Amino acid sequence: MESEPVTTPFGRRPMSLAMLLKQRRGEAIAAGTTRNKWKLFRSVCEARAGLDVTDRALTVLDALLSFYPEDELSSERGLVVFPSNAQLSLRARGMAAATLRRQLAVLVEAGLISRKDSPNGKRYIRRNREGGIGEAYGFSLAPLLARAGEIEAIAARIAADRQMLRGMKERLTICRRDIAKLVAAAIEEAIPGDWERISSTFQVLLQRIPRAATLESIAPVLEELETIRLGIINTLESQNKIQIESTSESQIERHIQNSNPESTSESEPGLETGQEANRDPEPRAGSERREPGMAGKDGEGSRAIVRTNAGKLKSFPLGMVLQACPDIVDYGPGGTIANWRDLMMAAVVVRAMLGVSPSAYEEAASVMGPETAATVMACILQRAGHINSAGGYLRDLTQRAESSEFALGPMLMALLRTKNRFSDGPAHRPEMGTDLVQAASR
Template identity: 25%
Template sequence: MTEATAIASFRRVSPAILASARMAMANDIPDTSKSEISLLLKKAAPILGIDGTTYHVMDILLGLSRADDWKGAGRPIVAISNAKLAEYTRRSERTVTRCLRRIVEAGIAAYRDSPTGRRFVYRDNDGMVASGFGLDFTPARVRLAEIRESVENYQRELKASQDARRAVTRFSRAIIDACETFPEKADIWRSAAQAIIDGGPGRAEQASGLESLHTEVLEYAKQRFQEHEMSRAGDISVTSTIDTIPKILSDSNERTRSIERDIIPPDDGSAVEMAYENKPEAAAGDMRYRLQQAQKTADDIQSAVLAAVPIGLLQVGCRAAQECVSVEFDRWSDVVGAAEVMRRMIGLSEAAWVDGVGRVGRYAASAILATVLEKSLRDVIAKPGGYFRAMVDRAIDGSLHLSKSLYGLAESKMNTRDRWAKR
């Protein structure tokens, strides 16, 4: 028998709300688990346009649903009043109402309104829903495969973007080293790299173009090496330059900053990315002395910020952030590796992230970013991008106490669990 869902007459109905209502009436529903769907919806939150307080409300609703309702003929209906949700999220009831509407319009839940407007669930002796009114998450079950595919595509695109960014940086460094070794070709290679950067519509195209140019550089270096070997044949007094070739052929980390800036325009957001810890002011122009001084300061700031922040504290304090990005913060490399995903989660621009890394160091900036994401997921802050910049400024001023923030988050999480257990 097809399930029917009712939408109260006082609601302003939109096509998205009607679409969710139709999905809630489906009978052929795939089985899933509460933990699987919760994690999947959190990963899909950026795709679905769910963030801030809406994310917090969704997290509460998913937590209140019963695990058995996500299987078989069950209907994951959650009955909780707007007043109680407002109390949990520390927001007004009007804000909660708007958040519920966004969740329904995102196509993962549907309104199931009672004639009186109250929300309640009656269960039979087997624990199945006999009748219920509230928020029905059946649409999330119906769209399980679609949402899973969307998340996989999103993560695949994100990884491709990260790989392309790293490739751009790697090839550009090798080309810069070659410009230093072969000054007769420096102008040609710099101009070619500049044209690739200016003409490439995306990172993937830039990486492909720089890779082709890098191949030409390798061919030229190989040819010069062979000519040199032939010219010195039989002359034992000539010193071999074989040690210089591997530096050209490899992706060396040594590079001249002034030459790199000739290839990479500092004010172009799509340009080849410079090593973050060595570029504290990405758009400040060619100021070598200022860059060196800023790097020295960034190391000192990073040491001060992380002096009282062990990785275990970050892991305990940022549970929601780890779950959201599907990464356990077991090592600092895990935190740094998840930075790109966390940056996108809070809507922080790439320029602001590069600037923050340059000012306080990569590890400190990643720890700050994880803390900001955690507070954003808990709906503690309204503007995470501005909050990240403010924390970076406080780190530079020496007034940032990141350990206290993380201890507070860890303690708050424990208190929340105790409160839910008592209920």
């Protein structure tokens, strides 16, 4: 693309080196670069905090884009729009003229648009002999198209941070509930321990949680709360083991003084309450697990309960995910994926590329968990050629996960087996879209 002459501002607005650099940056558009203007505008809205623009400035940008005649932004068709202030104000929901000028200045300062002023400061076009646009004066959308990749990356990072923050808030809520109820149970059962100090520390940590929580502010608090919870659980489990050993040794000498033979023995610990309905010999997934060898001789002894997180699916090592789904690496920041945050950022980019709606992906992240949803998107990308509708496929897996019919492990193992099969030599390629559904439902 040939460099155009510098456009200095009309009237009293001064010229600066920053304005010159922004003009040249807007001209640096790679050949063949195109973007759907409304999808790019949505990315700008998602990246608003990183671009330092106001919501009213976005309203003006929306109005400017509506004056561009094509849906695809392309430098080959020209990127200058030339509406009058009156027409621009109407499409900006009746924004006042003074406010309109301020928000246009915000967009220029943010490097999303640039001014191309005419000799008299008016906005107009001059047509050539063929009837096309020979010269246009107004606002250029070239900086917006030139920064399309950067804007999409910022939007993906913010979306990944938002999902991670949502997950950390959920973990924080569960951790607060666990600590409060475990301490209350320990005090009620008279378990030895410095529970007053633990409660005081717990309340101090709660005071450190800001109302507008961020990843940086909530992460250290969550780490300390999880450490406290782990210490409480270890104390209660050690006390439970002592009671179990004591019960086993004195079981033959036990005497019952209660006149009701159906009641629980007085020597049984407090964990027996509410467990009579859970005597299954095998542990139930996502609910509770009994430690082997903890039942009494008559099957009614005390049992140590280990609770698991029933809200989210089991996660797998990041290395295993990348080995099964190597294609997702190209969409990570800088073409690499070093941690789960990078994988979630890449999943947001892949989601948009495959046409999966934001609502479908957010629902999947809410049901499965952010890490599992990102892993599922990596699996869908890996076999995208065999899946007709990525959005419908993801919604189907989300519904299966809600009804506990979805397992991530078989899906990853199916991809690993397929990868190993094709690396060993040519073979018949299966319909992996169907195979993944069947594997995930096992």
